[in-house]
Amino acid sequence: MLSKSKTTELRKLLQKKYREETGLFIVEGGKSVDELLRSSLTVKGIWATDTWLSAHPQLSVAAEAVTEVELARISALTTPQQVLAVACAPRYAVADFDTSAGAILLDGIRDPGNLGTIIRTADWFGFRQVVCSTDCVEFTNPKVIQATMGSFARVAVFYADLPTFLRGSTARVFGTFLQGRPIEEVTFRRDDLLVIGNEGRGITEPVARCVTDQVHIPSYGGTGDHAESLNASVAAAVAMYAIRRQML
Amino acid sequence: MLSKSKTTELRKLLQKKYREETGLFIVEGGKSVDELLRSSLTVKGIWATDTWLSAHPQLSVAAEAVTEVELARISALTTPQQVLAVACAPRYAVADFDTSAGAILLDGIRDPGNLGTIIRTADWFGFRQVVCSTDCVEFTNPKVIQATMGSFARVAVFYADLPTFLRGSTARVFGTFLQGRPIEEVTFRRDDLLVIGNEGRGITEPVARCVTDQVHIPSYGGTGDHAESLNASVAAAVAMYAIRRQML
Structure with missing residues (x-):
């Protein structure tokens, strides 16, 4: 169950301003999140359906089960895709x-x-x-x-x-x-x-x-x-x- | 001044179903409409701002002046672009x-x-x-x-x-x-x-x-x-x- 405050917090990351303030960004969809998990980027959290979670039993990052309706609320996609992750944006100098x-x-x-x-x-x-x-x-x-x-x-x-x-x-x-x-x-x-x-x-x-x-x-x-x-x-x-x- | 019924009629063409029924489609934006006018396709009508119309004094098709607000109502674009045309869709057998x-x-x-x-x-x-x-x-x-x-x-x-x-x-x-x-x-x-x-x-x-x-x-x-x-x-x-x- 995704709390109202968490929903608000995650939705803010859809805005450039909040991404810049927090240094965080959103990664959605099975393939992209799999690539994220294989990368050296720091993952702050995962919100996923039970289906996705049961296919990923060995997660080393905090993950919360959400319904598809909850996922739709925090997603930038017209068709949300089972999983959404928040990660620290890489900074290349x-x-x-x-x-x-x-x-x-x-x-x-x-x-x-x-x-x-x-x-x-x-x-x-x-x-x-x-x-x-x-x-x-x-x-x-x-x-x-x-x-x-x-x-x-x-x-x-x-x-x-x-x-x-x-x-x-x-x-x-x-x-x-x-x-x-x-x-x-x-x-x-x-x-x-x-x-x-x-x-x-x-x-x-x-x-x-x-x-x-x-x-x-x-x-x-x-x-x-x-x-x-x-x-x-x-x-x-x-x-x-x-x-x-x-x-x- | 774009009538309410014309607005409704044009907006319908944003839907596939009505495009198929009527055989018409929408072309928007200066460059695309210029290409349309140079082509052999049949143009049924043009809705454009005064700025666009005064730059196209020699039009051979019916054109109606509309405000940017009216154009926004019939446009599929997030930023409507001065002109919208309706033309007969080519059929390639x-x-x-x-x-x-x-x-x-x-x-x-x-x-x-x-x-x-x-x-x-x-x-x-x-x-x-x-x-x-x-x-x-x-x-x-x-x-x-x-x-x-x-x-x-x-x-x-x-x-x-x-x-x-x-x-x-x-x-x-x-x-x-x-x-x-x-x-x-x-x-x-x-x-x-x-x-x-x-x-x-x-x-x-x-x-x-x-x-x-x-x-x-x-x-x-x-x-x-x-x-x-x-x-x-x-x-x-x-x-x-x-x-x-x-x-x-």
Whole structure:
């Protein structure tokens, strides 16, 4: 039985303000919570149905049984999924950025689904670092966490003022634009940085000035009428694939 | 001034049932409506703010001025965007499928954002045909239309029972799986078909039996722990890029 005060407390974590105040965030769904439990992140509590709890008899963290109705009250999902966990949000300091490993840089990604999908794709293609501009959606947003499908626990997501970050870097900085060299013609190195722009306006002027190499994803769509651009998470994915593929 | 009965009538089009009954669908936002007006689709009416209307003095379709408050009442968007149009939904019959042009086949794509993004990406990479299984989300769903960013007007979206459709086809059928040949090792032809599976369960058994060639998108993520899979629209995009790139 979930108390009224606990319900209120957990519901507050759906708001960015309270997540920032407490340093906590919410992870929902069987797959994501399993990944959370396997990670090094600190789990503060679990609220789950009896079904989920009986499938997880060896839990080392405090867990409370709740009904599906109670779960619906604290969930950010339209269809709550058996389990909700609260964990301490990882803090990645720019000082800990691994300059030898390269990274995907995001300039103003506002859509939670796009950010989550980009983190998931980065994880798939072995990019362990994502650097977000400070106006990107916060990665502890429940919709971001949901879209990462568990990859939130494996990719370091930094937040930084991108021009400042880039001026302190000696790496090559690639940026995806609607013009530039076709991405498959570039020879990438492990420590390269790749910037993906905002959904609507692309890469901002201050960041564009730090880009050393403009690249684009050819449309091959012929000379006819075709889509003006790609979705940001799609552009990021195609670029990551193109980079990894030529590193084979 | 938008009448109450017109508001009710337009709001009904937010429901699949009424879209199917009337054969109409809603297009919102400046870019999407501009693409609609340039297309061959029949536009039944436009409801727009004075700002939008004064920027479009040469309209050849009936347009009514509405306030932003009125627009919010008929809009499917959280932030309505100056203009909403109602148009006749195109009907693509399987008999009109161009077997020489190839296609992207979608087996149970449920998420409107994914379907819209796949249509947009197909348009970018010059795939003019998408074939949806009958349990895919309907492409006149406002969220699908929104995510296509205007590409809904340029890509033919068919609905068919995929096993039946595939048994009637002589083309090679590629399917994306978590195993199979790395997609960059395949030599594609213009008339090939490519199947993308559902977000959670992948390609269904009856469709899998029609697949002639299993392919996968290598993760290059090393042997360590990494994401189990890619988002469906990301997998579709990487596959389309890989196909077009080797056709250069």
